[in-house]
Amino acid sequence: MTVSPLPIAILISGSGSNLQALLDSQRYGIDFVISVVLSDRPGVKGLDRAAEAGVETEVVPWSGFDSRSDFTAALCDAAMGYGAQALVLAGFMRVLTPNAIERFPDAIINIHPALLPAFPGAHAVEDAIRYGVTVTGVTVHFVDEQVDHGPIILQEAVAVYPRDDVESLHARIQSVEHRVLPVAVAAYARGILTVQGRYVRWDQAAGEATTR
Ligand code: GRF
Numbered sequence: 001m002t003v004s005p006l007p008i009a010i011l012i013s014g015s016g017s018n019l020q021a022l023l024d025s026q027r028y029g030i031d032f033v034i035s036v037v038l039s040d041r042p043g044v045k046g047l048d049r050a051a052e053a054g055v056e057t058e059v060v061p062w063s064g065f066d067s068r069s070d071f072t073a074a075l076c077d078a079a080m081g082y083g084a085q086a087l088v089l090a091g092f093m094r095v096l097t098p099n100a101i102e103r104f105p106d107a108i109i110n111i112h113p114a115l116l117p118a119f120p121g122a123h124a125v126e127d128a129i130r131y132g133v134t135v136t137g138v139t140v141h142f143v144d145e146q147v148d149h150g151p152i153i154l155q156e157a158v159a160v161y162p163r164d165d166v167e168s169l170h171a172r173i174q175s176v177e178h179r180v181l182p183v184a185v186a187a188y189a190r191g192i193l194t195v196q197g198r199y200v201r202w203d204q205a206a207g208e209a210t211t212r
Helices: 017-025 045-052 068-081 099-103 124-131 166-189 204-208
Strands: 006-012 032-039 057-059 086-089 108-112 135-142 152-159 193-196 199-202
Touching: 006 017, 006 045, 006 068, 006 166, 017 032, 017 045, 017 166, 032 045, 032 068, 032 166, 045 057, 068 086, 068 099, 086 166, 108 166, 124 135, 124 166, 135 166, 152 166
Parallel strands: 006 032, 006 086, 032 057, 086 108
Antiparallel strands: 108 135, 135 152, 193 199
């Protein structure tokens, strides 16, 4: 039985350190292949990281579209044009419209720097510090129609220390992100994740029976 790597598109908006973690993880396995890195803005470091790794890149500029829906459609078109069968939002700071979910059902993964459902939105690390929590963390989840809401693939806690500021806490959160995102994406690509309502089941046997 031959199992070919799953082609995926990575969507970024900035530094792309999570993209780098995914690129680096490919040294240890070939569950997925990054067909293209898409950015909503030009000139970001993540595009350089992709180019250095020899991965195709394309900018789909947020400002170039009349509506969020048109922007989402253009991103999906671009991803599919490179053969991608799944999207990974790795520091992608735009909200997609439901047309993305129709085109990639249970096939869009997001990483969020908090333990959802706590602290959704674009300022999760700052919000956690402001709230005074002593534990926050990382969530990797499937994307559904609501922001930072879909079924959870995995979560890991990160302690908040009394002297933390946004920068120090985010750095610790990111070191966890860089470890867990490749694990989640590889599991998805191996076909061992099944979405059942709010739950994501991990089933090694399912993966062994899957041929792509
Ligand atoms: C990550 O912390 C991610 O959780 C959040 O944005 C950050 C992106 O970092 N959504 P990078 O671009 O991967 O370095």
